[in-house]
Amino acid sequence: xxxxxxxxxxxxxxxxxxxxxxxxxxxxxxxxxxxxxxxxxxxxxxxxxxxxxxxxxxxxxxxxxxxxxxxxxxxxxxxxxxxxxxxxxxxxxxxxxxxxxxxxxxxxxxxxxxxxxxxxxxxxxxxxxxxxxxxxxxxxxxxxxxxxxxxxxxxxxxxxxxxxxxxxxxxxxxxxxxxxxxxxxxxxx
Amino acid sequence: xxxxxxxxxxxxxxxxxxxxxxxxxxxxxxxxxxxxxxxxxxxxxxxxxxxxxxxxxxxxxxxxxxxxxxxxxxxxxxxxxxxxxxxxxxxxxxxxxxxxxxxxxxxxxxxxxxxxxxxxxxxxxxxxxxxxxxxxxxxxxxxxxxxxxxxxxxxxxxxxxxxxxxxxxxxxxxxxxxxxxxxxxxxxxxxxxxxxxxxxxxxxxxxxxxxxxxxxxxxxxxxxxxxxxxxxxxxxxxxxxxxxxxxxxxxxxxxxxxxxxxxxxxxxxxxxxxxxxxxxxxxxxxxxxxxxxxxxxxxxxxxxxxxxxxxxxxxxxxxxxxxxxxxxxxxxxxxxxxxxxxxxxxxxxxxxxxxxxxxxxxxxxxxxxxxxxxxxxxxxxxxxxxxxxxxxxxxxxxxxxxxxxxxxxxxxxxxxxxxxxxxxxxxxxxxxxxxxxxxxxxxxxxxxxxxxxxxxxxxxxxxxxxxxxxxxxxxxxxxxxxxxxxxxxxxxxxxxxxxxxxxxxxxxxxxxxxxxxxxxxxxxxxxxxxxxxxxxxxxxxxxxxxxxxxxxxxxxxxxxxxxxxxxxxxxxxxxxxxxxxxxxxxxxxxxxxxxxxxxxxxxxxxxxxxxxxxxxxxxxxxxxxxxxxxxxxxxxxxxxxxxxxxxxxxxxxxxxxxxxxxxxxxxxxxxxx
Numbered sequence: 081x082x083x084x085x086x087x088x089x090x091x092x093x094x095x096x097x098x099x100x101x102x103x104x105x106x107x108x109x110x111x112x113x114x115x116x117x118x119x120x121x122x123x124x125x126x127x128x129x130x131x132x133x134x135x136x137x138x139x140x141x142x143x144x145x146x147x148x149x150x151x152x153x154x155x156x157x158x159x160x161x162x163x164x165x166x167x168x169x170x171x172x173x174x175x176x177x178x179x180x181x182x183x184x185x186x187x188x189x190x191x192x193x194x195x196x197x198x199x200x201x202x203x204x205x206x207x208x209x210x211x212x213x214x215x216x217x218x219x220x221x222x223x224x225x226x227x228x229x230x231x232x233x234x235x236x237x238x239x240x241x242x243x244x245x246x247x248x249x250x251x252x253x254x255x256x257x258x259x260x261x262x263x264x265x266x267x268x269x
Numbered sequence: 270x271x272x273x274x275x276x277x278x279x280x281x282x283x284x285x286x287x288x289x290x291x292x293x294x295x296x297x298x299x300x301x302x303x304x305x306x307x308x309x310x311x312x313x314x315x316x317x318x319x320x321x322x323x324x325x326x327x328x329x330x331x332x333x334x335x336x337x338x339x340x341x342x343x344x345x346x347x348x349x350x351x352x353x354x355x356x357x358x359x360x361x362x363x364x365x366x367x368x369x370x371x372x373x374x375x376x377x378x379x380x381x382x383x384x385x386x387x388x389x390x391x392x393x394x395x396x397x398x399x400x401x402x403x404x405x406x407x408x409x410x411x412x413x414x415x416x417x418x419x420x421x422x423x424x425x426x427x428x429x430x431x432x433x434x435x436x437x438x439x440x441x442x443x444x445x446x447x448x449x450x451x452x453x454x455x456x457x458x459x460x461x462x463x464x465x466x467x468x469x470x471x472x473x474x475x476x477x478x479x480x481x482x483x484x485x486x487x488x489x490x491x492x493x494x495x496x497x498x499x500x501x502x503x504x505x506x507x508x509x510x511x512x513x514x515x516x517x518x519x520x521x522x523x524x525x526x527x528x529x530x531x532x533x534x535x536x537x538x539x540x541x542x543x544x545x546x547x548x549x550x551x552x553x554x555x556x557x558x559x560x561x562x563x564x565x566x567x568x569x570x571x572x573x574x575x576x577x578x579x580x581x582x583x584x585x586x587x588x589x590x591x592x593x594x595x596x597x598x599x600x601x602x603x604x605x606x607x608x609x610x611x612x613x614x615x616x617x618x619x620x621x622x623x624x625x626x627x628x629x630x631x632x633x634x635x636x637x638x639x640x641x642x643x644x645x646x647x648x649x650x651x652x653x654x655x656x657x658x659x660x661x662x663x664x665x666x667x668x669x670x671x672x673x674x675x676x677x678x679x680x681x682x683x684x685x686x687x688x689x690x691x692x693x694x695x696x697x698x699x700x701x702x703x704x705x706x707x708x709x710x711x712x713x714x715x716x717x718x719x720x721x722x723x724x725x726x727x728x729x730x731x732x733x734x735x736x737x738x739x740x741x742x743x744x745x746x747x748x749x750x751x752x753x754x755x756x757x758x759x760x761x762x763x764x765x766x767x768x769x770x771x772x773x774x775x776x777x778x779x780x781x782x783x784x785x786x787x788x789x790x791x792x793x794x795x796x797x798x799x800x801x802x803x804x805x806x807x808x809x810x811x812x813x814x815x816x817x818x819x820x821x822x823x824x825x826x827x828x829x830x831x832x833x834x835x836x837x838x839x840x841x842x843x844x845x846x847x848x849x850x851x852x853x854x855x856x857x858x859x860x861x862x863x864x865x866x867x868x869x870x871x872x873x874x875x876x877x878x879x880x881x882x883x884x885x886x887x888x889x890x891x892x893x894x895x896x897x898x899x900x901x902x903x904x905x906x907x908x909x910x911x912x913x914x915x916x917x918x919x920x921x922x923x924x925x926x927x928x929x930x931x932x933x934x935x936x937x938x939x940x941x942x
Contacts, residue, residue: 118336119336119344119347121336122336122337122339122344123341123344125337126337126339126340126341126344127341130341160336160337163337164337216589230480230482230483233345233346233347233483234344234345234347235345235482253341254341257341257342257345259345259482260511
């Protein structure tokens with residue numbers, strides 16, 4: 081029966097507390113839930129391995145990712161990419177606040193809510209740009225890869241039509257993981 | 270009455286391999302992820318030896334490295350979360366909402382839905398037998414000794430209402446859902462009738478499973494311990510680009526609880542369940558079809574076994590347009606029970622169709638409107654001493670509702686809602702709801718609410734006849750009125766530090782027409798009947814916080830407190846006293862610790878305290894559950910869990926209505942591939 085409960089458990093609780101103390105004094109480094117940006121940044125890095133750009137660029141030029149209005153994403157990308165090369169190139173992450181600042185980037189990441197700016201972009205003037213967005217109608221705004229949050233996972237969808245417009249070849253392995261692949265029906269495709 | 274699994278629980282859902290080894294401390298998310306941290310873990314009471322092992326295992330992991338080395342498919346399984354643990358939408362919701370996330374469930378190691386509900390600080394969950402639980406929020410949780418059952422909550426599984434229409438309570442033994450497939454459980458304390466539906470008088474429990482797009486592949490979960498053995502198996506795949514499906518099966522055997530002397534209470538049970546879910550479309554138009562069936566066998570101490578079985582099928586279509594969100598849903602549900610020796614059998618068929626549409630009117634008004642109709646059809650095989658007259662009925666429950674959320678300024682919004690509900694015994698009732706919220710910053714929301722809700726009469730209130738021998742002891746009357754509440758709430762939710770969030774809500778509820786027992790007349794005591802002669806107030810608060818001490822340790826305290834001031838109307842009998850409305854503890858509290866240790870080890874512990882029950886009396890108790898888990902690789906996780914470790918056995922409700930819950934231990938393996 082329920083009396084005496086407290087008295088009985090004191091020793092065990094003390095044991096648990098001791099254990100906790102022992103643990104906290106260790107050099108525990110742990111993990112924690114990822115932020116969506118951290119996961120998106122990791123995806124971007126991995127995507128590069130599954131995509132062929134039309135012009136690989138000179139070996140001594142960096143692989144450039146322009147990030148439009150998403151400072152947290154830029155931070156994550158820098159943290160990750162500081163330790164990696166992409167297609168043999170060093171990497172550079174630039175933060176921009178308008179498409180006028182768009183340089184010779186291979187990837188353009190557009191902050192959630194800003195995808196409509198992509199409607200101004202014309203592939204005829206500048207191919208080989210992977211457009212990445214993170215909002216509901218990203219693909220209809222012209223994006224090639226659009227991140228979604230499905231339940232609590234970061235997933236992505238791909239527009240093959242847009243990829244074709246921008247001269248990008250995307251491997252089937254990447255398409256296999258996409259939650260949705262939009263084919264054909266692009267203006268040029 | 271509610272029922273469900275044993276205290277001996279253990280188990281867990283399983284984040285298909287959401288890794289605990291993620292990137293650096295996460296930030297607030299710019300998105301709607303109602304979910305949580307990626308962990309899992311648990312341990313047992315003997316934390317010491319394990320802790321020594323763990324401490325020895327301390328090592329370094331480079332979290333940033335982990336994400337970039339993951340495959341695309343693995344990245345897709347990473348759970349993203351914010352420290353605040355609430356989605357942006359939730360952060361602003363003008364109601365006391367607690368979200369039990371998938372990972373909370375997995376990491377706690379619970380093995381059943383009722384046990385998972387203990388994770389919500391704003392619910393009080395009381396186990397009374399191996400398969401029965403009482404679930405209540407904000408007091409008035411019923412008093413089985415007075416035949417008054419917890420009956421003021423709405424509980425939904427993927428939009429399907431699962432409280433029983435027979436007495437408005439919850440049969441906890443019908444609530445099983447494969448825990449791995451639960452996305453989250455939203456627990457709203459307070460009135461939720463306007464948007465959620467009937468019976469949402471003191472709270473709403475909304476269990477939401479994952480889309481089948483996210484449960485592809487095979488998953489196996491097996492566990493065994495001194496109080497239960499179980500196995501869960503699921504397989505999911507896709508059919509074409511735009512659809513996905515899963516099928517699952519689960520089975521368990523849960524041991525009997527105990528009597529005060531430690532002998533078995535003879536109430537062990539076992540269950541088998543299977544089901545499926547399929548989803549078509551991902552963005553604008555989606556269709557979901559899902560169903561389950563189950564069969565369970567429950568033993569009794571000295572008599573023959575009883576059986577329950579059930580099945581359900583639900584279809585839901587959603588269209589997300591640029592200015593409107595439409596949802597149409599229909600389901601069928603069957604629940605059958607055969608009491609010991611065939612006594613007290615019943616079958617309930619439920620047919621439900623509903624429609625809901627949300628539209629933006631201009632830039633400031635978001636209007637949600639809709640309606641629904643439900644048909645209950647039941648048949649009961651009467652026992653000699655407890656009869657329903659008539660034995661079978663078909664009852665309809667209809668509603669129409671509208672709610673307008675008005676953005677008054679960037680920081681202030683108001684929600685005005687009105688539902689009209691038509692129940693079979695008392696006709697149309699208006700259920701208004703008014704909420705004001707003020708969010709001076711993204712990190713602070715304060716709200717005030719006033720609402721009215723009812724608990725509609727049920728066959729138990731209007732049709733029951735109880736006999737003692739040939740004496741008719743109680744005879745319910747058809748003029749039983751709905752129990753009513755006018756509820757007032759003031760709450761605040763804040764994130765004063767990046768690492769700290771809290772939620773506090775105070776409530777003041779004015780009840781009218783609560784059910785009482787009245788004598789037949791001044792000259793004759795029997796047959797008694799159910800009257801509506803009690804009224805009064807309850808007040809109290811729900812509160813909880815989440816504190817991320819560092820990048821690997823989170824503490825989550827919760828505390829609820831309630832006072833009840835109920836009295837009888839002049840002329841009432843006063844039989845059984847005001848405590849018949851609820852044998853409620855004045856407070857209950859939890860403290861959960863979640864740790865991500867090195868080498869993919871997680872350690873989770875929950876200490877919970879429930880204050881004394883007044884009558885029938887039960888002293889306060891404190892209990893501890895601990896789970897230790899090790900993710901051996903991306904596919905496999907091993908765990909050990911101890912539940913109710915502080916005593917050999919404890920009662921949560923006094924005998925004879927509650928049995929003693931023994932200490933239990935379980936080992937478990939989860940594999941996803």
